[in-house]
Amino acid sequence: MDRANEDRIRDSFNRQALLKTLGASLGAVREGHAEIVAPILDLAKQQQGFGHAGLAFSIGDSAAGYAALTLLELDKEVVTSEIKINLLAPAMGERLIARGRVIRPGRRLLVVASDVYAERDGQEIHIAMLTGTMVPVPV
């Protein structure tokens, strides 16, 4: 993946206010793959004190979207068309890591998947699995 592509992905990420609100940062990015890391801030918890499903969803969805964007020309953005999340375990631990990947690229739509892990005592617990569809749109 060339530098211009990574730059526009980091620029796009920096304009995502919700991800900033959640304290998320963009991790490793390479062709067809993108990683987003986020702490479990108090402001993102649900009523039992775990991270809200909306937190895992937001970083999982965005990691999948940026994975798709790595494969698109510089004059394209992506929007999520649909995405499903299966929640596997409570979002508790030091931080969450979402790893998105492209399952099938395409000109009109890209099928993507994302897995979210909670780091707990040095271990990664698989807490959510997402599959979805991204649609390229002009910037």
Add this chain to the structure above:
Amino acid sequence: MDRANEDRIRDSFNRQALLKTLGASLGAVREGHAEIVAPILDLAKQQQGFGHAGLAFSIGDSAAGYAALTLLELDKEVVTSEIKINLLAPAMGERLIARGRVIRPGRRLLVVASDVYAERDGQEIHIAMLTGTMVPVPV
């Protein structure tokens, strides 16, 4: 729906930090139905200036969860097992309204749906459709 039930739902809602962060409030609640309203705060936007998919997801998921909770005994909570969102239009307008409902109640799991609308110039635009599964757990 009796008063004790509505009280515990409002109590639970008030403990959801993420929903507070997003500026959401609980609207009408009745048996099998719950409504959540949220502005589109700058802090919840995506890179194009619309509400992030995570915003529509968070209030849609929570509205579906509270719809389920209206049908459960007072010593139960619900957690989302899985939920899928189809995004229909950009989240732009004065505010978003999520309306959750129970499609099929059950002792072990409840199938739910939720629709999210954007209020724009006095009209409601359907921006997202969710279907999911909620699991009752002890408080």
Add this chain to the structure above:
Amino acid sequence: MDRANEDRIRDSFNRQALLKTLGASLGAVREGHAEIVAPILDLAKQQQGFGHAGLAFSIGDSAAGYAALTLLELDKEVVTSEIKINLLAPAMGERLIARGRVIRPGRRLLVVASDVYAERDGQEIHIAMLTGTMVPVPV
């Protein structure tokens, strides 16, 4: 919906070998809506003697696809991009009825939904709910 449109939908239906195998027939079709009816043949059962999830899926998916096709020009077909089924009750009874509808039309993709009912002693039991995405393709 004009006659030419309904004709091509019935022609398309008649070329669907799997639906013929399942004994399905096309019911009412109107703009944005299509109905498919099927008996629960022995050949379509699962190990407990109920209709297989694949039966409810096949007619639910096809009803949604034809609902989409009612809105497209005559030189288009649709293919399913993704579809999720929530199973609500066992497929038992005299016959199944799938009712598909378009939730949001679009040039590049159409968001659809479908509900499947089992007719049992003159009553309709809601046995499955589907939501999906259809993509128009040239014939």
Add this chain to the structure above:
Amino acid sequence: MDRANEDRIRDSFNRQALLKTLGASLGAVREGHAEIVAPILDLAKQQQGFGHAGLAFSIGDSAAGYAALTLLELDKEVVTSEIKINLLAPAMGERLIARGRVIRPGRRLLVVASDVYAERDGQEIHIAMLTGTMVPVPV
């Protein structure tokens, strides 16, 4: 996986009339994994001459269900609670292979995934990805 477990899985498979109708057979089965193979019979095609989405769904869903069953006691069956399929490529080729696996086991529900491949000229093409939830029930 012990012999009694594999036997009951093969017994269950043999009682699935729809899978027999589709010409499917049970392939390798091991703890948390199950494989189903099916030709693309004329009777299972859609209007364009490819395998119907209902064929990929039926074997993908069943492979995921049997993957779940490998982890359950002998007095249990599983039923599909929900499952989503993303279709990646047309079902064309010599035969389809569905590989199901358990993502997260559980007493009340199991999260599963399944991938379906078409064998074409000695190559496997990934044609469908499924994720779902299985619920154990008494036999």
